[in-house]
Amino acid sequence: MFDFVRSHNRVLQVMLGIVIIPVFGFVGLQSYLQPNESAVPVASVDGHDISHAEWDTQRRQDVDLIRARNPQIDLKQLDTPEAQRLSLDKLVRDRVLLAAVNHENLAVSEERIVHEYQTNPEFEQLRAMPKATRDAVLAQQGLSGNGLLENIGRTLAREQAQQGVAISGFLPAASFKAGTDAWFDQRDIQWQRFDVKEYAAKIQPTDAEVEAYYKAHAADFVAPEQAKIDYLVLEPAALQAQVKADPTLVQGYYDANKSRFTTPEERSASYILAKVAPNASAADVAKAKALADSELALVRKNPAAFSDTARKIPQDGGPLEGGDLDFMRKGALGVPALDDALFSMKPDQISDVIRIDGGFQIVKLTGVRGGAVKSFDEVKPQIEDQLKTQEAQKLFSADAEKFKDTVYEQADSLDAAAKAFQLTKQTATVTRVPAAGAPGPLASPKLLAAVFATDAVKNKHNTEAVETGTNQLAAAHVVEYMPQHTRPLAEVREMVVAAVRNAQAVAAAQKDGEARVAEAKKDPALALPQAVTVSRLDRTGAVPRPIVDAALKADLSKGPTAVGLALPDGSYAAIRVLKSTPHVPDANESAQFKTVFTQAFEQAEGEAVYDSLKARYKVKYHDDRIAKFTSQAASAAN
Structure with a gap:
């Protein structure tokens, strides 16, 4: 068949043209014109699109990084629309800063890049690795040494694009005082929670309510x-x-590679050393040699006492030194003469006097292990x-x-x-x-x-x-x-019932909560059940953070006030704010706060710079597409 194709190539081209062109023109054109979903733009920066595929790649990278740092994390937390949007925002920020670098020529010198690599603690472990190990680690991340430096250069350039203004920011004294007063402010409050769970337990939606909710919120029940x-x-x-x-090859491999299946031989020994200084005179060398010869004569008379004799010699820097050498492989001592003697002796044999750099040494072989070839089996x-x-x-x-x-x-x-x-x-x-x-x-x-x-x-x-x-x-x-399809009501009925029950419970909690706030505003003597003092410094969690924030933001210029707040879980809080009691920080608190507030001030200026860059480079989000894709991903995760 392939020979026929090669021999009649031109004929087949004409035939295929006759068949394909009409089909393409009248049947398949629409499918070719439909965009690939992965290529659909979800945002654009500086006239360049960010595709759904690019967003998805960024999201997977973010998820992998979070999982590496916290393996126990619930993956559903990473598939929420908010988590997905954070990945897109991160990608947009990166593109905005890249546009600023390119348009404003914010290049970073090679010297600055190398200095960053050599001094930043983030790269300390990498710098300490041998080159081969470092190259292997980088290769696992798809990088080379030059690629790493390029990444560092891009990061520095992007930081320069945004942080140039922020790090030079000046914190006015008035702003510092206002921030200090607000940060250390304490407020006495009363509050009451209208718990959505208590309302939900009393609600049983009707079939008509369930069906109406399902029709109105069909997009919430789409299967990917x-x-x-x-x-x-x-x-x-x-x-x-x-x-x-x-079997023949197995046996042949064993015979040719027996050294690979041999346990390295190791030997231990006891030693006596008559020490000689590096700059010793000929007379001192002769004296040390004579001392070694006399010791050799003694231990040769009583070989069994060699180890005890070596261990009893004082280790005080005197002319004699002794002790034990643990098991070691040949070459480990780095003294060829001693190595050769030790690995040519038989167990319990005592060597002759051996000249080494440190003097004259005598050794007794005390142990041998290893050196055996593992059997074929x-x-x-x-x-x-x-x-x-x-x-x-x-x-x-x-x-x-x-x-x-x-x-x-x-x-x-x-x-x-x-x-x-x-x-x-x-x-x-x-x-x-x-x-x-x-x-x-x-x-x-x-x-x-x-x-x-x-x-x-x-x-x-x-x-x-x-x-x-x-x-x-x-x-x-x-x-x-x-x-992709809307799941039938029968399949998602329990979900719909729960959603209806929650919606009605939220509405009921809010209605009663707003009524209580109205009562509190009319009657200054009305006391709410829970009384407490709150501040930004409280980390106990005894009072939900949204309530603390609402209390601290309340306007007390006309005296005590009452405010209402819808809580994240759908509950409602009625809050009476009675008074403010400023806390005067000590010197240590003030110094710590100044550092934190200065950093926050610089960060705010940095964000202002970023916002101006977003406007300059025409950032656009396609919110309808973003909502669609986040909904699909969340449904797939569930």
Whole structure:
């Protein structure tokens, strides 16, 4: 067939043109004009779009970083619309600062970059690594040494774009006093909570209320686009079970590599040293030699007492020194003459006097361990695994193209490929975005993009075999496709009932709370049940933070006042603020606060600079698309 194609290339081009052009023009044009969802812009900076795919990549990076720092975190917290929006805001900020760097030529010198690398504690561990280790660590992050310096340069330039004004900010004395007074302010309050949970426990929505809420909030009950798939993974690990280790090769490998299966020999010894100073005279050297000879004569007469004699010699810097040498491998001492003697002796043998840099030494071999070759039976499984791994790698290299051809040519099912390569079909339900913690190929955006391609979804053809990792190919087949749809009321009824109950409870709590605030305003003598003094310095959590903040913001210029506050959980708080009692900070508190307030002042100026840069470089958010994608991601997470 391929010979026919090669021989009639021109004829086939004409035929394909006749077939494809009408189909493209009258049937498939609309599908080509529909934008790929991953390429849809969600924001733009300086005339350049930020796509949904770029946002999603940033979000995954942020999630991975948070999970690395806090493995116990509930992943649902990272899939909320607010968490997703933070990732987009981070990406927008990065693009704004990059635009400022480019337009305002805020280049950073090489000297400044190198200085940052050499002095910043963040890189201290990296600097301490040997070059080979450092290169390997950087490579795992997709970086080289130059790439790291480029990243540092970009970071410094972006900081320069925003922080230039902030770090030079001047904190006026009046602002400092106003901030100090506000920070240390204490207020006596009374308050009452109208708990939404208590109201919800008494509410039972009617069927009509449930149905009306469901119709009005259908967008809250949208199921994301999903596909149930079969998939195959071709990788050396999957092929290793098909490989058998040739016994002849296993034995040959053992015979050729016995040194690898030998435990290194180690020896211990006792020693006596007649010391000689580096600048000793010939007379002193002769005296030390004579001392060593006399000691040798003594221990030769009574070899069993050698170790005791060596340990009893005082370690006081005198002419004699003795002791024990722990087990060591050959070469560990760094003294060739001593090494040669020690590793040529038999156990309990005493050496002759050995000249070393420090004097004249005598050693007795006290122990030998290691040096034995492991038997073939001991290491046979290890060798078999190693040879099977090597053969599986070769098999993968040989099968990769065949695997691609098989899943493409027999596109109606993965059965033929599974049989041909002895692979086990696996199943999964996936969305366009990799699920948090998805294993192996299911975390590959490339494979998921192929799963949701028109040919896979509508024509039920296998996806192409795509590279989903190093030495890893995967192909999928869509068994069932489920487009994005509003889930039926019967399926989500419990969720709708809970939502209706909560909405009614929130409304009831707010109604009663507002009534109590009105009463408090009319009747100054009306006391609310809980009385307490609150301040910004209180970290006990005894009073919810929103209530503390509302109390501290209340205007007391006309005397005590009453205010109402809707709390984050839907409850409502009625608050009577009675009086303010300023706290006078001591010198230590004042100094600490000045540091904190100065940093906050600089940060605020920095944010003001950023806001002006956002306006200058025309930041635009596509809120409708953002809402759609955050809703999809949150639904997928649930």
